[in-house]
Amino acid sequence: MGANTRGFANLLNTDGTFLSGAINNTSVSGITDLPTAAKSDLVPIIGYGLGNDAAMEHIDGDRSGVAVFDGTYDAYCFTFTNVRPTSDNVDFQWNASTDSGSNFNVTKTTTDWAAGHDEGEVFTSGNLSYDVDADLTQSTGYCRIARGVSSDTDHGVCGELWIFNVASTTHVKHFYSRVSQNDRNNFLYDQHTSGYLNTTSAVDGVAFRFNSGNLSTGDIRVYGLK
Amino acid sequence: MGQATRNIANSFTTSGVITSSAVNNTTISGITDINDLGGSLILISEQTASADASVSFTSGIDSTYDEYWFILNNIHPSGNTGGLGINFSTDGGSNWNVTKTTASFVAMHAENNAIAQIIYENGYDLAQSTADQEICQNIYTGNDESISGIIKLYNPSSTTYVKHFISNTQSYFASARSWHHLIAGYCNTTSAINGVIFRFDTNNMDDGTIQLFGVK
Numbered sequence: 111m112g113a114n115t116r117g118f119a120n121l122l123n124t125d126g127t128f129l130s131g132a133i134n135n136t137s138v139s140g141i142t143d144l145p146t147a148a149k150s151d152l153v154p155i156i157g158y159g160l161g162n163d164a165a166m167e168h169i170d171g172d173r174s175g176v177a178v179f180d181g182t183y184d185a186y187c188f189t190f191t192n193v194r195p196t197s198d199n200v201d202f203q204w205n206a207s208t209d210s211g212s213n214f215n216v217t218k219t220t221t222d223w224a225a226g227h228d229e230g231e232v233f234t235s236g237n238l239s240y241d242v243d244a245d246l247t248q249s250t251g252y253c254r255i256a257r258g259v260s261s262d263t264d265h266g267v268c269g270e271l272w273i274f275n276v277a278s279t280t281h282v283k284h285f286y287s288r289v290s291q292n293d294r295n296n297f298l299y300d301q302h303t304s305g306y307l308n309t310t311s312a313v314d315g316v317a318f319r320f321n322s323g324n325l326s327t328g329d330i331r332v333y334g335l336k
Numbered sequence: 337m338g339q340a341t342r343n344i345a346n347s348f349t350t351s352g353v354i355t356s357s358a359v360n361n362t363t364i365s366g367i368t369d370i371n372d373l374g375g376s377l378i379l380i381s382e383q384t385a386s387a388d389a390s391v392s393f394t395s396g397i398d399s400t401y402d403e404y405w406f407i408l409n410n411i412h413p414s415g416n417t418g419g420l421g422i423n424f425s426t427d428g429g430s431n432w433n434v435t436k437t438t439a440s441f442v443a444m445h446a447e448n449n450a451i452a453q454i455i456y457e458n459g460y461d462l463a464q465s466t467a468d469q470e471i472c473q474n475i476y477t478g479n480d481e482s483i484s485g486i487i488k489l490y491n492p493s494s495t496t497y498v499k500h501f502i503s504n505t506q507s508y509f510a511s512a513r514s515w516h517h518l519i520a521g522y523c524n525t526t527s528a529i530n531g532v533i534f535r536f537d538t539n540n541m542d543d544g545t546i547q548l549f550g551v552k
Contacts, residue, residue, distance in 0.1 A: 119344075122347075125346070126343030126345070126346045126347045126358065127357065128347070128358060128359055129362075130363060133359070154376045189402075189403060191490050192500075225440065225456055225518070225520070227439040227461045227463060229437045229463055229524070231463045236439050236456055236457075236461045238454070263496060264498050266498075289502075289520075290490075290522060291500075298522060299520075300520030300521075
């Protein structure tokens with residue numbers, strides 16, 4: 111005890127405050143949760159590394175409960191880092207589930223628009239356009255996030271998708287996405303999509319895929335907003 | 337040691353609970369990990385402009401994080417100026433001239449309602465250019481005039497992919513307009529990006545802060 115006391119005293123300033131060495135990673139290793147007020151607004155939930163997968167599914171309760179997608183958070187953010195397809199000229203898209211991933215077919219109404227500009231200005235000068243062929247009108251189909259994505263090894267999709275209040279049984283579920291992407295003709299697209307899942311059932315899963323071929327490489331990370 | 341042990345009593349309440357005065361920022365400076373209980377936005381550095389020709393970040397941008405955010409708050413020029421630009425470096429800031437292709441558009445609305453529109457800006461996008469990408473235009477020197485916003489940079493340390501970035505800024509345009517500027521693009525290089533610079537095309541950066549965050 112004497113040694114402890116002496117050691118303890120060495121971790122004190124003369125005014126009694128603790129020195130920098132008094133608390134370290136070991137000291138706080140027993141803390142596994144913080145009061146809500148002390149937590150960050152944006153909480154990392156899980157990250158998925160892609161490797162020639164047909165789809166990436168995030169289902170509430172999967173991965174031994176790590177994959178949270180319920181009323182724990184008011185909003186969820188999916189970030190995309192260099193998501194690249196195995197096939198060239200394919201659309202990156204997503205859908206939602208209300209039955210824990212048995213079906214990905216929630217009814218949606220969406221908008222889809224982009225600013226585009228190609229490297230060589232071969233096709234046209236830059237432009238801003240609404241894409242009437244890509245929006246959805248009460249459709250259960252997959253919603254496009256990125257168009258005609260290139261499979262070149264240095265290309266991909268980067269950006270994010272936000273989905274709000276997924277556990278609500280009162281409201282439809284709004285969402286929006288914005289990505290920067292390369293298409294097959296070396297076009298840069300600043301691609302925007304927004305809409306709502308037209309259901310008052312709780313949404314408990316999402317799936318990402320390309321409309322043809324697989325998810326070759328990249329990362330998709332999931333965050334919850336407190 | 338005697339003084340310290342005598343004063344230790346001041347660091348506890350009568351019930352033995354550590355008081356707020358016992359622990360300060362220095363005390364916990366040795367903590368580098370707390371079971372991932374912290375948030376996902378990790379502040380790497382912050383700079384405050386004060387009549388500077390530019391503000392640059394040449395450290396802290398590496399493979400630690402997949403995504404980096406630059407949060408701009410009330411950036412204000414020293415003289416009437418065209419716009420605030422961003423550029424990138426692959427050599428730690430020796431050169432700011434990475435090739436970029438970008439798209440640029442803006443939604444604007446004047447205080448007098450004389451203009452309200454959304455347009456693509458052909459004069460402010462880049463096609464394989466090493467020039468600065470302007471993320472806003474025509475910021476003047478009124479004390480209340482400035483630009484704020486967020487620029488997100490993805491996977492800058494990759495030696496495989498081009499480096500995408502997305503800018504979302506709101507500014508006070510010179511002729512009393514709200515100016516919401518949206519830009520996205522990529523640095524067309526497979527070299528790692530390790531520096532980012534912000535500078536007005538003319539005049540200095542008189543005021544404002546830029547924070548660099550890593551997204552965990």
